[in-house]
Amino acid sequence: MIILDKENKLITLHTENTTYQMKAGAYNVLLHTYYGPRLPGGDLSYLLRAKERGFSPNPSEAGSDRTFSLDTLPQEYSTCGVGDFRLPSIELELPNGSRTADLRYVDSEARRGKYALDGLPAFYGGEEEWETLSVLLVDEAAQVEVELLYGVLEKYDLITRAVRVKNRGNGTIRLCRCASLCLDFIRSDLDFITFNGAHVMERCPSRAHLRPGVQSVGSVRGASSHQHNPFVILCDRDANEDYGLCYGAMLLYSGNFLAEAEADQFENSRLVMGLHPYQFCWTLEPGAVFTAPEAAVVCSPSGFGQMSRQFHRGIRRNLIRDPWAGRRRPVLLNNWEATEARFDAERLISIAKEASQLGVELFVMDDGWFGARNNDRAGLGDWVVNEEKLPGGLGALVPRVKKLGMEFGIWIEPEMVNEDSNLYRAHPDWILRVPGREPSRGREQLVLDFSRSDVREHVYGQIKAVLESAHISYIKWDMNRSLTQVGSAALPADRQGEVCHRYVLGVYEFAERLRRDSPGLLIEGCSGGGGRFDGGMLYYTPQIWCSDNTDAIDRLRIQYGTSFCYPVSTMGAHVTAVPNGCTGRVTPLETRGVAAMHGTFGFELDPGRCTREEKETARRQTAFFKEHYDLIQNGDYYRLSDPFQNGPYTAWEHVSPDRREALVSLVTGTAHAAAPLLTLHFKGLDPALCYQVNGEGSWSGDVLMKAGWPLPIPSGDYQAFQFYLKAD
Ligand code: GLA
Numbered sequence: 001m002i003i004l005d006k007e008n009k010l011i012t013l014h015t016e017n018t019t020y021q022m023k024a025g026a027y028n029v030l031l032h033t034y035y036g037p038r039l040p041g042g043d044l045s046y047l048l049r050a051k052e053r054g055f056s057p058n059p060s061e062a063g064s065d066r067t068f069s070l071d072t073l074p075q076e077y078s079t080c081g082v083g084d085f086r087l088p089s090i091e092l093e094l095p096n097g098s099r100t101a102d103l104r105y106v107d108s109e110a111r112r113g114k115y116a117l118d119g120l121p122a123f124y125g126g127e128e129e130w131e132t133l134s135v136l137l138v139d140e141a142a143q144v145e146v147e148l149l150y151g152v153l154e155k156y157d158l159i160t161r162a163v164r165v166k167n168r169g170n171g172t173i174r175l176c177r178c179a180s181l182c183l184d185f186i187r188s189d190l191d192f193i194t195f196n197g198a199h200v201m202e203r204c205p206s207r208a209h210l211r212p213g214v215q216s217v218g219s220v221r222g223a224s225s226h227q228h229n230p231f232v233i234l235c236d237r238d239a240n241e242d243y244g245l246c247y248g249a250m251l252l253y254s255g256n257f258l259a260e261a262e263a264d265q266f267e268n269s270r271l272v273m274g275l276h277p278y279q280f281c282w283t284l285e286p287g288a289v290f291t292a293p294e295a296a297v298v299c300s301p302s303g304f305g306q307m308s309r310q311f312h313r314g315i316r317r318n319l320i321r322d323p324w325a326g327r328r329r330p331v332l333l334n335n336w337e338a339t340e341a342r343f344d345a346e347r348l349i350s351i352a353k354e355a356s357q358l359g360v361e362l363f364v365m366d367d368g369w370f371g372a373r374n375n376d377r378a379g380l381g382d383w384v385v386n387e388e389k390l391p392g393g394l395g396a397l398v399p400r401v402k403k404l405g406m407e408f409g410i411w412i413e414p415e416m417v418n419e420d421s422n423l424y425r426a427h428p429d430w431i432l433r434v435p436g437r438e439p440s441r442g443r444e445q446l447v448l449d450f451s452r453s454d455v456r457e458h459v460y461g462q463i464k465a466v467l468e469s470a471h472i473s474y475i476k477w478d479m480n481r482s483l484t485q486v487g488s489a490a491l492p493a494d495r496q497g498e499v500c501h502r503y504v505l506g507v508y509e510f511a512e513r514l515r516r517d518s519p520g521l522l523i524e525g526c527s528g529g530g531g532r533f534d535g536g537m538l539y540y541t542p543q544i545w546c547s548d549n550t551d552a553i554d555r556l557r558i559q560y561g562t563s564f565c566y567p568v569s570t571m572g573a574h575v576t577a578v579p580n581g582c583t584g585r586v587t588p589l590e591t592r593g594v595a596a597m598h599g600t601f602g603f604e605l606d607p608g609r610c611t612r613e614e615k616e617t618a619r620r621q622t623a624f625f626k627e628h629y630d631l632i633q634n635g636d637y638y639r640l641s642d643p644f645q646n647g648p649y650t651a652w653e654h655v656s657p658d659r660r661e662a663l664v665s666l667v668t669g670t671a672h673a674a675a676p677l678l679t680l681h682f683k684g685l686d687p688a689l690c691y692q693v694n695g696e697g698s699w700s701g702d703v704l705m706k707a708g709w710p711l712p713i714p715s716g717d718y719q720a721f722q723f724y725l726k727a728d
Contacts, residue, residue: 174284203530274295350608363407451506479527544570651665666720
């Protein structure tokens with residue numbers, strides 16, 4: 001609910017469990033008054049106190065009033081160069097060369113429904129569930145308008161933010177920074193949690209007290225990156241899964257981003273999140289508008305679990321788009337770990353035959369099917385079927401797979417090119433590069449200039465022809481290197497600071513076109529696993545390959561970290577062969593299956609190499625996953641333990657929305673003699689209902705949550721157990 005009190009310039013947003021408020025105070029400076037647990041309403045600006053502070057300047061309108069300072073009061077969207085020395089949200093270079101921004105409140109309006117952003121991903125939904133607030137701020141001296149947009153999704157406590165900047169003057173303005181989210185708090189006794197890692201070890205949570213000064217994570221790699229995810233949390237220092245105030249903030253963006261948290265001199269704090277200002281500079285000619293990507297925040301007054309579940313619901317129902325928002329995703333088998341690029345049609349068919357016996361619904365042909373692609377040194381850019389490997393093309397192969405009762409999918413990496421390719425030989429000027437420098441290679445590939453529509457057009461044409469040559473129902477869209485020498489031959493020197501963002505807009509345009517031209521196509525995002533796992537890509541690709549690390553034990557950590565923002569249904573997870581290629585670890589097949597059920601579930605191995613018992617296990621697990629698909633993919637998710645604590649087990653739980661069903665999964669660590677006998681407390685059950693556990697007995701939800709469930713004693717390392725609970 002949005003309440004506009006125009007007279008007092010007071011704006012209040014209510015969600016089911018939270019309240020957010022801002023107020024234009026003296027001199028029309030838009031102050032942030034409150035964000036936290038739901039309150040009945042009223043003017044909360046009494047919480048802000050103006051006080052004279054040394055070295056904190058006062059706006060000229062304040063005259064001799066030394067108490068009003070931009071440097072000390074919580075701002076709704078921070079400015080720069082005019083008296084707030086904390087993190088800026090916006091930086092403008094004006095025609096006169098100055099780098100200042102001074103924004104004042106002009107007007108606001110509210111309406112039902114959700115705003116959309118041209119060419120950018122955004123949460124969506126109908127008028128019955130969303131409200132939009134638009135707040136107009138103006139910098140009169142700069143002749144710049146800033147529109148702050150807010151979307152309120154009351155039932156999930158989700159508030160989105162976006163920003164539009166318009167040059168309404170006669171001169172050219174350069175936008176050097178434009179954050180999507182600024183959140184001020186009149187306290188700094190908070191923890192800052194970020195999700196960090198590397199290729200093959202993504203999104204590991206890191207938690208630390210907010211310290212005086214600025215702490216930040218971000219990416220300058222051109223993609224959101226394996227190293228830091230565009231999702232962060234600020235929370236009470238004692239917040240845990242079930243207790244404490246926490247604020248999660250995600251950016252729906254797949255390129256360079258920056259998330260900064262600052263504790264200031266008076267123990268206030270500020271969170272700013274948006275496009276990374278590194279190498280960013282956008283020219284705004286008179287009349288031009290720039291739109292910053294969307295951010296979304298959830299405040300949970302009761303711990304991380306509730307925060308995650310609200311994000312999960314919102315992402316599943318209001319970010320993932322139809323037809324995949326509600327539709328069941330197929331169990332797939334991907335040939336990559338079985339064959340890499342060394343395959344031909346007969347080898348694929350032999351794997352596909354085995355896959356169909358396991359209950360697999362979709363067969364995916366990974367890298368190696370096009371151009372001269374026999375290894376990763378050649379062929380990228382030539383999206384033409386290699387008929388030496390696949391005689392008769394996909395027109396011959398796909399019907400054979402479909403005859404086995406499975407759909408067919410392919411791997412692509414549209415943004416990349418090898419020097420050893422026909423595309424590069426014909427168009428060496430189509431790559432990202434800067435004059436006078438040789439481009440760096442990454443995995444021996446170069447990056448196509450996706451900021452250019454002619455380049456995208458060419459690649460799109462080739463891929464479209466492949467899609468039209470056979471019935472293809474799935475694409476895995478990969479992106480296997482970071483961007484360097486980011487320059488475009490198509491833009492003038494003074495617009496090179498736009499290339500990185502234009503590149504991401506190009507990726508979004510390409511993805512949107514694929515979706516539009518091939519309705520029903522399921523696209524799985526990927527960037528060397530989880531290097532572009534973000535809310536931006538999820539708008540186009542309902543699932544993303546979580547990590548190239550498929551070791552079941554490492555996956556427990558990666559998937560745990562990922563789950564703080566992203567739902568299980570978005571995490572690509574497969575059962576692979578052992579010893580694992582990343583860690584050399586051998587885990588039981590049962591355990592690999594249970595770990596993969598913390599995601600979209602599928603296989604990435606040659607079942608022909610499995611024993612009869614292993615095939616039986618895989619078949620049974622596939623059937624189990626399919627049977628409980630809705631519970632796992634659409635249920636409420638609970639983290640029951642933290643795998644980074646190296647405890648005796650990692651456990652998690654899915655609970656159906658009506659709380660009549662639950663599935664608890666658990667994987668033990670290394671086994672030890674004389675181990676204690678452990679009891680696990682379930683969560684999220686209905687205390688008044690009685691549940692059968694794995695078809696036996698009957699216990700009340702109250703008992704199972706408070707007294708707990710005795711865990712079996714594992715014999716050996718890394719054992720998996722599942723408990724299926726059904727209400728009588
Ligand atoms: C990336 C992906 C893998 C696989 C290879 C193919 O590393 O993450 O899953 O598709 O590329 O080259």
